[in-house]
Amino acid sequence: MARRSIYLLLLAFAAPYLYDRYLAFSVILSNRPAAFQRKYNIKSHEVKFPTRIRNCEDVVLDEGMGLAILSCDPGRDKWNTVMGTFYPERLTENGGIYLYDYANPGLPDEEALKRITLKNFETDDFHPLGIEYEADTSTLYVVNHAQSGSVIEIFSLAPTAATATHIRTLKHPLIHTPNSIHALGDGKIFFTNDHFMRAAVSPLLSKIETFAGIPGGSIVYLDINKPDTAKTVARLPFANGIAMLNSTWLAVASSSKAGVYFFEVTPEYDLKSKGYIRTPSGVDNLSVDSKGKLVMAGHPFAPALMKISKDRANCVHESENEEERKACECGAPSWAAEWSSDGGIKEFYKGFHFCSSSMAVRDVSRGIGMVSGLYDKGLMVFRV
Ligand SMILES: *[C@@H]1O[C@H](CO)[C@@H](O)[C@H](O)[C@H]1NC(C)=O
Ligand SMILES: *[C@@H]1O[C@H](CO)[C@@H](O)[C@H](O)[C@H]1NC(C)=O
Numbered sequence: 001m002a003r004r005s006i007y008l009l010l011l012a013f014a015a016p017y018l019y020d021r022y023l024a025f026s027v028i029l030s031n032r033p034a035a036f037q038r039k040y041n042i043k044s045h046e047v048k049f050p051t052r053i054r055n056c057e058d059v060v061l062d063e064g065m066g067l068a069i070l071s072c073d074p075g076r077d078k079w080n081t082v083m084g085t086f087y088p089e090r091l092t093e094n095g096g097i098y099l100y101d102y103a104n105p106g107l108p109d110e111e112a113l114k115r116i117t118l119k120n121f122e123t124d125d126f127h128p129l130g131i132e133y134e135a136d137t138s139t140l141y142v143v144n145h146a147q148s149g150s151v152i153e154i155f156s157l158a159p160t161a162a163t164a165t166h167i168r169t170l171k172h173p174l175i176h177t178p179n180s181i182h183a184l185g186d187g188k189i190f191f192t193n194d195h196f197m198r199a200a201v202s203p204l205l206s207k208i209e210t211f212a213g214i215p216g217g218s219i220v221y222l223d224i225n226k227p228d229t230a231k232t233v234a235r236l237p238f239a240n241g242i243a244m245l246n247s248t249w250l251a252v253a254s255s256s257k258a259g260v261y262f263f264e265v266t267p268e269y270d271l272k273s274k275g276y277i278r279t280p281s282g283v284d285n286l287s288v289d290s291k292g293k294l295v296m297a298g299h300p301f302a303p304a305l306m307k308i309s310k311d312r313a314n315c316v317h318e319s320e321n322e323e324e325r326k327a328c329e330c331g332a333p334s335w336a337a338e339w340s341s342d343g344g345i346k347e348f349y350k351g352f353h354f355c356s357s358s359m360a361v362r363d364v365s366r367g368i369g370m371v372s373g374l375y376d377k378g379l380m381v382f383r384v
Contacts, residue, residue: 017213027279042348042349043382047378050378057285057374058359064135068361070097073093074095077375081150082145082177082194097142116163121153126146127145137185143178170222175220179192210238231269234261241285243288243294249263249264251294259276284299287362289338293362297371298358308331312375330356334353364384
């Protein structure tokens with residue numbers, strides 16, 4: 001009898017946890033290929049620049065100038081510190097930062113998209129992930145998953161010249177598994193670490209952390225002028241995209257919980273929990289449009305994404321060998337949705353026109369939006 005009550009007690013403690021995991025897995029299950037339901041609540045779309053860019057993880061908009069800044073890394077095929085792909089000996093390509101002038105539809109493609117020249121920055125170890133742009137000070141923050149260790153690179157961007165001058169490399173014990181950055185101005189940032197267990201240390205434990213929903217990810221506050229005052233302000237499972245919803249509320253995506261956490265930011269940059277919402281897809285990155293709506297992109301069916309990250313290690317474009325060519329394919333669905341406190345969640349895209357969506361942004365006044373694809377070629381540009 002004693003043993004039985006211990007089991008019951010354990011079950012009672014575990015029940016909320018098991019239910020939570022059940023909900024997370026049912027999101028994946030309901031998006032399995034046989035049950036997948038497409039959504040197309042956009043006017044039209046087009047995949048631009050497929051021959052010039054691929055594996056773009058992040059897009060940030062400077063709506064004032066009508067420019068999008070993209071972070072793309074073909075090297076992700078062989079080197080992905082989040083998903084645990086490590087083939088440094090096959091790594092031949094560096095990542096790059098691009099500028100897309102989306103406000104002038106008349107421009108020829110070669111002029112509309114420019115690769116930014118990085119000045120004062122000699123490296124063959126550049127693997128950009130999340131980026132953030134502070135327009136007032138022209139500061140560009142870039143999470144660099146360098147082989148020598150993950151850091152945050154800081155550049156000064158000159159958009160008209162399409163150059164970015166490197167200012168400094170930020171290393172810090174709290175920059176552990178950096179993913180996304182949100183700039184608060186004046187050198188102050190919030191950023192997320194996606195995992196406690198780095199895939200570089202143990203790919204298996206890192207995956208267990210993901211699937212068990214262990215809150216090993218974190219949100220860190222850091223002032224680049226006073227790095228020693230940096231602090232961890234919250235922990236959550238697989239912390240990913242981060243964006244301020246308005247002047248006081250912070251939204252942070254959790255890719256493994258399948259949801260978004262909300263916090264109120266105190267004057268000391270501490271966080272007070274304001275609850276969370278579940279999403280019908282794993283959420284990758286977040287942005288906020290000029291109407292104050294949260295725009296999300298993510299991965300409805302995580303197993304497809306994991307398969308790509310595994311296959312890509314063997315991908316050789318235009319290879320004679322069919323297997324090597326097949327390893328370059330991209331079949332993971334994309335998903336984009338918006339959220340507001342009065343409107344709730346509205347999915348506006350779900351489908352296969354574009355693969356492995358990681359970020360969605362929207363310029364409401366120009367009626368244009370973009371979705372980036374972690375493992376796809378080009379950029380999906382849509383009309384709203
Ligand atoms: C996600 O988007 C935000 C802008 O909303 C950006 O600052 C951040 O670095 C991005 N992260 C990734 C991993 O793309
Ligand atoms: C920020 O957004 C939240 C959620 O919509 C809302 O409850 C809060 O009042 C907003 N705060 C401000 C200062 O607008």
